[in-house]
Amino acid sequence: MKVYNFSAGPAMLPKEVMEQAQDEFCNFRGTGCGVMELSHRGSQFMEVIQGAEQNVRELMGVSDDYAVLFLQGGASMQFAMLPMNLMAPGGFAEYADTGVWSSKAIKEAKLFGEVKEIASSKATNYDRIPVIRHWKPEAGASYMHITSxxxxxxxxxHAFPPLDNGTPLIADMSSDIMSRVINMNDFGMIYAGAQKNLGPSGVTLVIIRKDLAERCPATVPTMLRYSTHIKEESMFNTPPTFSVYILKLVTDWIKGKGGIAGIEEINDTKSEVLYEVINASSFYNNPVYPESRSRMNVVFRLPSEELEAKFLKEAAAEGMTGLKGHRLVGGIRASIYNAMPLSGVEALVDFMNEFEKKNG
Amino acid sequence: MKVYNFSAGPAMLPKEVMEQAQDEFCNFRGTGCGVMELSHRGSQFMEVIQGAEQNVRELMGVSDDYAVLFLQGGASMQFAMLPMNLMAPGGFAEYADTGVWSSKAIKEAKLFGEVKEIASSKATNYDRIPVIRHWKPEAGASYMHITSxxxxxxxxxHAFPPLDNGTPLIADMSSDIMSRVINMNDFGMIYAGAQKNLGPSGVTLVIIRKDLAERCPATVPTMLRYSTHIKEESMFNTPPTFSVYILKLVTDWIKGKGGIAGIEEINDTKSEVLYEVINASSFYNNPVYPESRSRMNVVFRLPSEELEAKFLKEAAAEGMTGLKGHRLVGGIRASIYNAMPLSGVEALVDFMNEFEKKNG
Known part of the structure; x- marks a missing residue:
């Protein structure tokens, strides 16, 4: 049976990537060793990590003013590293609160300085992105943080705060990195755990304007300083070599799809197909404001929790897995990251229509 | 050509492990997904990580007083996390300096408290482990740190400081974890990057006495507190799932070899075979005091750097790779971790004898 894995992350990877990695798993380019057995300082792996960096630069249009880093610890580690490195002593940072992950980022930042909440949709259960034209950024913030x-x-x-007061904009892009074209120069730094759009868990992509990394106080440990990893080109210590290798293959695959613009077009189609079914139905209900809806994670409810349980069970029986909503909110969630083909979304939509007919 | 990879890490993995991982790379136990595509909170991966913990507990005899954690960032991150969590406010810790990695650990600890050097072999180029009966531990240290x-x-x-003053002994065991039987109860905590004896880079094994984790000051970020990961059983955030899976397979493999006692016997033989050739020769020279010699990394010099370069080139041509000594010290280094079979050491020894005959 064909399986479509709608998991929110770790998520499915492109079939071509999985097959290539399997083919060369025990013998990478005639070395007689797998990638994960190679010294990180040998020429074969150096080519892999440099190729991965080059792919990121090309795909996202990253200039030499920025460093591209492959770190460990996921977005959760960045929640702490960011304020440790970038919060000015006695300073403040602006954070928008759009959900659980923003709140976690805010909690860590408070250990290192004052957090001013620039906007929040908490009062309405995070059902929207707060309208950006109402935000009132202050001069002198160390940075502004959003969860894209x-x-x-x-x-x-679907638009970003246009900061013209010199405050660097920082975005946690863990769940939509490389899913759509952005202008890197609008950001001081972005970061993303790889396990949704870029590869397996265990590697974190950080793109940071090099001058920002120089702010870091001398009391911060070596491993937790962006400047360490910039200077050593992500090789201060042993990087997560196999995860970086898969990220390299995934970014090769994105290039083959016409780059991020090409991927974005497919992603737009995928989410439109799914939202159309939800919009046309009174059986399926998406609680999110239409202008704030995610093209990566499509959440919806059915008329009862019993029907949701039945939906999940029958979908799994037809090979559609990972559709259970996050335990904090329940319901259904279809995560349709870059690697999910349109055929997967079409299969889901067919199933949804059928299920509604039988149970609606 | 049969390849023997003597890399110091990331290092070779057992052939059986590599083949099994390749077999099920795209379809893990009939799920239709690879391990790296599975949600970390799904039952399939939960079974993997719980199995890995169970293996570590069984193999190393870890009691319930200790937590077994799978973290990220390698030993380099532990150099900082350890003092952040365990150094008492205004306190001191004792560190033995036996080389580059100890020195790095000391550097980070100094950010969080006083470091008292309990012993050092720096003056003699780290050619030995300082004689333990001469160490003078003080009462009241937050902990004592060694690099095993x-x-x-x-x-x-080959023996550990017998601490009877209540100071917890902490060891960086990155390069000899599970290579020989130890008594876990002699230690307050041990840690190890996986990429030498346990699996790929990207996962760090930490075994810590649970009461020690409670010392951590409230100012330490959530991700950097051992208590966070103990409470959440290494699932506070997305763990490096594929690396944990390989660690599970490697520990299964160790169990199949008669556990750590079985592996230790093979390791003893491997290192004896190699040291015998060096001892019997005036062509090969090992600078280390015999009673301090490593059974994991056998270093030796040839009469000239030219001969060393020739040795490396000819060895590589015969499929013996990764033999170059660390760039700081030069020479030759054969890393013979658990996964290196005796046949690999025998091939190396044959080559060495042949090379000496031709060039000696």
Whole structure:
């Protein structure tokens, strides 16, 4: 049976990537060793990690003013590293609260300085991105932080705060990195755990304007300083070599799809197909404001929890897995990251129509 | 050509492990998904990580007083996390300096409290483990830290400081974890990057006495507190799932070899075979005190750097790779971790005898 894995992350990877990695798993380019057995300082792996960096630079249009880093610890580690490195002593940072992950980022930042909440949709259960033209950024913030896509609430920024006061904009893009074209120069730093759009868990992509990394106080440990990893080109210590290798293959695959613009077109179609079914139905209900809906995580409810349980069970029986909503909010969640083909979304939509007919 | 990879890490993995991982790479136990595509909170992966913990507990005899954690960032991150969590406010810790990695650990600890050097072999180029009966531990240290095996110098502790003053002993065991039987109860905590004896880079094994984790000051970020990961059983955030899976397979493999006692016997034979050739020769020279020699990393010099370059080139041509010594010390280094079979050491020894005959 064909399986479509709608897991929110770790998520499915492109079939071509999985097959290539399997083929060369025990013998990478005639070395007689697998990638994960190679010294990280040998020429074969150096080519892999440099190729991965080059792919990121090309695909996202990253200039030499920025460093591209492959770190460990996921977005959760960045929640702490960011304020440790970038919060000015006695300073403040602006955070928008659009859900669980934003709140976790805020909690860690408070250990290192004052957090001013620039906007929040908490009062309405995170059902939208707060309207950006109402935000009132203050001069002198160390940075402003947003979460570009919210996997649990199913919301996504479709425009970014236009900061013209010198405050660097920082985005946690863990769940929509490389899913759509952005202008890197609008950001001071972005970061993303790889396990949704870029590869397996265990590697974190950080793209940071190099001058920002120089702010870091001398009291921060070596491993937790962006400047360490910039200077050593992500090789201060042993990087998660196999995860970086898969990220390299995934970014090769994105290039083959016409780059991020090509991927974005497919992603737009996928989410439109799914939202159309939800919009046309009174059986399926998406609680998110239409202008804030995520193109990565499509959340919806059925008329009862019993029907939701039945939906999940029958979908799994037809090979559609990972559709259970986050335990904090319940319901159904279809995560349709880059690697999910349109055929997967079409299969889901067919199943949804059929299920509604039988149970609606 | 049969390849023997003597890399110091990331290092070779057992052939059986590599083949099994390749077999089920795209379809893990009939799920239709690879392990790296599975949700970390799904039952399939939960079984993997719980199995990995169970294996570690069984193999190393870890009691319930200790937590077994799978973290990220390697030993380098532990150099910082350890003092952040365990150094008492205004306190001091004792560190033995046996090489580059100890020195790095000391550097990070100094950010969080006083470091008292309990012993050092720096003055003699780290050619030995300082004689333990001469150490003078003080009462009241937050902990004592050692590096159980030193990959660059080629030294290893063959006994551990018998602390009877209540100070917890902490060991960086990155390069000899599970290579020999130890008594876990002699230690307050041990840690190890996986990429030498346990699996791929990207996962760090930490075994810590649970009461020690409670010391952590409230100012330490959530991700950097051992208590966070103990409470959440290594699932506070997305763990490096594929690396944990390989660690599970490697520990299964160790169990199949008669556990750590079985592996230790093979390791003893391997290192004896190699040291015998070096001892019997005036062509090959190992600079380490015999009683401090490592059974994991056997370092040796040839009469000239030219001969060393020739040795490396000809060895590589015969499929013996990764033999170059660390860039800080030069020479030759054969890393013979658990996964290196005796046949690999025998091939190396044959080559060495042949090379000496031709060039000696």
């Amino acid at each position: 896509n919210n996997t649990i609430a199913g919301t996504q920024y | 095996n030193n990959t660059i110098a080629g030294t290893q502790y």
